[in-house]
Amino acid sequence: MxxxxxxxxxxxxxxxxxxxxxxxxxxxxxxxxxxxxxxxxxxxxxxxxxxxxxxxxxxxxxxLPARLLGHRVPGGGACEILLLVDKGEGVWECLVRPGKKLRPGAQVSFGNGELTCEIVGEVEGGNRLVQFRYEGIFLEVLERLGKMPLPPYIKEELQxxxxxxxxxxxxxxxxxxxxxxxxxxxxxxxxxxxxxxxxxxxxxxxxxxxxxxxxxxxxxxxxxxxxxxxxxxxxxxxxxxxxxxxxxxxxxxxxxxxxxxxxxxxxxxxxxxxxxxxxxxxxxxxxxxxxxxxxxxxxxxxxxxxxxxxxxxxxxxxxxxxxxxxxxxxxxxxxxxxxxx
Incomplete structure (x- = not known):
């Protein structure tokens, strides 16, 4: 068919x-x-x-409120990271934007630095491996800083x-x-x-x-x-x-x-x-x-x-x-x- x-x-x-x-x-x-x-x-x-x-x-x-909006450090350029798969030890497979700026070695900060990360690898298909750093419990940090990953056809912000x-x-x-x-x-x-x-x-x-x-x-x-x-x-x-x-x-x-x-x-x-x-x-x-x-x-x-x-x-x-x-x-x-x- x-x-x-x-x-x-x-x-x-x-x-x-x-x-x-x-x-x-x-x-x-x-x-x-x-x-x-x-x-x-x-x-x-x-x-x-x-x-x-x-x-x-x-x-x-x-x-998961898996959509994280942050900025690159240094430089301050806006970026977005979307969590996909928990690989353990604080490493997640993620979708990233802009991809050209978020190559291995790039650093990102979220909120007031409460959560930071480094791009540590790239996998087949272009997804990135991201190492997160934070204090406390990751899911609690995510609840505070993350947004819902709504489908691309939904343009309105969820209240x-x-x-x-x-x-x-x-x-x-x-x-x-x-x-x-x-x-x-x-x-x-x-x-x-x-x-x-x-x-x-x-x-x-x-x-x-x-x-x-x-x-x-x-x-x-x-x-x-x-x-x-x-x-x-x-x-x-x-x-x-x-x-x-x-x-x-x-x-x-x-x-x-x-x-x-x-x-x-x-x-x-x-x-x-x-x-x-x-x-x-x-x-x-x-x-x-x-x-x-x-x-x-x-x-x-x-x-x-x-x-x-x-x-x-x-x-x-x-x-x-x-x-x-x-x-x-x-x-x-x-x-x-x-x-x-």
């Missing part, structure tokens, strides 16, 4: 720039993956579509950092939010739980590769980025019980989907596991565990629109997206949601 097969027209004004005032008042387009039939709802109606036999699997990763976190985020380590979960409130989760629906949490630390466009003409030529994910025995047991009882495993977001599909056995059973995954799901993929998916609307020609097309069929997905455009849904990270069932 061609990458261009997953394109659609999206007016720029439909790209949501700010979160909606109340998380669960976002719109929800439900899509029958077999028939392609859709309906228009709101996210707070989600419990109506769930039964006590089902389970919800959510990603509890928390976004409240917590709006780019899910209400159940716990495990710090993502460079981007698992955005399908942004629609949940604690009250909505309690309502779902009270209905008897099982709720389980996996962890996948979202990398910035999630925003990387597919540049190859043939989708099979694209090289997928790797992300670290983990599933506990408790959640594996929940999934196995749900399957055995005839219920549906409903993943919240493509990251939760990629986690369970990465570690599922061929017969659809799960066991505790963790590690790096570069699973690439596109039409033709046979889902081993996932039955239904709660997800946002994804960028044209992205690996994520390919994933949802693997679940519901490319034609059904593109028809639903065109309907969402016609009905002026909000798109991408701070946008509205779909329930593919």
């Amino acid at each position: 061609k990458t261009s097969d997953f394109n659609y027209d999206l007016p720029k004004e439909l790209i949501a720039q700010t979160p909606i005032e109340r998380r669960d008042e976002s719109r929800l387009l439900t899509l029958d993956k077999v028939t392609g039939a859709w309906e228009h709802h709101h996210f707070y109606e989600l419990p109506d579509f769930l039964t006590e036999k089902d389970c919800l699997i959510l990603n509890d990763s928390r976004v 409240d950092k917590e709006r780019y976190q899910t209400v159940y985020s716990k495990e710090l380590g993502s460079a981007a939010a698992p955005t399908a979960g942004l629609h949940f409130t604690k009250e909505l989760l309690e309502k779902i739980s009270a209905k008897g629906v099982g709720i389980g949490y996996v962890t996948l630390h979202v990398g910035l590769g999630t925003f990387r466009p597919v540049k190859e003409d043939e989708i099979t030529d694209h090289e997928m980025h790797s992300e670290y994910c983990t599933i506990s025995q408790e959640v594996a047991d929940l999934i196995n019980r749900t399957k055995a009882g005839g219920g549906r495993v409903i993943c919240v977001g493509t990251t939760s989907c990629r986690t369970v599909e990465s570690w599922a056995n061929e017969d659809g059973t799960m066991e505790a596991k963790s590690g790096w995954t570069n699973i690439y799901i596109y039409p033709g993929y046979r889902f081993k565990v996932l039955d239904a998916l709660i997800t946002n609307f994804h960028l044209p020609e992205s690996t994520l629109i390919m994933l949802v097309s693997a679940l519901a069929g490319r034609e059904h997905i593109l028809a639903a997206y065109n309907e969402a455009v016609k009905e002026r849904y909000r798109f991408f990270s701070f946008g509205d949601a779909m329930f593919i069932h």
Whole structure:
């Protein structure tokens, strides 16, 4: 299949720039993956579509305020460093700007010198290895000085950092939010739980590769980025019980989907596991565990629109997206949601 097969027209004004005032008042387009039939709802109606036999699997990763704005020393030129991967001993793999000025040996200061760093290496692809120096606990320094690494299509400054976190985020380590979960409130989760629906949490630390466009003409030529994910025995047991009882495993977001599909056995059973995954799901993929998916609307020609097309069929997905455009849904990270069932 061609990458261009997953394109659609999206007016720029439909790209949501700010979160909606109340998380669960976002719109929800439900899509029958077999028939392609859709309906228009709101996210707070989600419990109506769930039964006590089902389970919800959510990603509890928390976004690092990983965007650091500083200046080179000496010289004072402005620069930006974005944390990607913790290499240990205060060294991180990072994206840097301007790249020409931040070669190995360059020094940068943030805030009033509370945090400093030196570029100590360069890796394949142009990312830098950065050695940070600070007093105290690095994550606390980061909370004070760092900004949320919002996607490039969001131009407005985020007023409240917590709006780019899910209400159940716990495990710090993502460079981007698992955005399908942004629609949940604690009250909505309690309502779902009270209905008897099982709720389980996996962890996948979202990398910035999630925003990387597919540049190859043939989708099979694209090289997928790797992300670290983990599933506990408790959640594996929940999934196995749900399957055995005839219920549906409903993943919240493509990251939760990629986690369970990465570690599922061929017969659809799960066991505790963790590690790096570069699973690439596109039409033709046979889902081993996932039955239904709660997800946002994804960028044209992205690996994520390919994933949802693997679940519901490319034609059904593109028809639903065109309907969402016609009905002026909000798109991408701070946008509205779909329930593919």
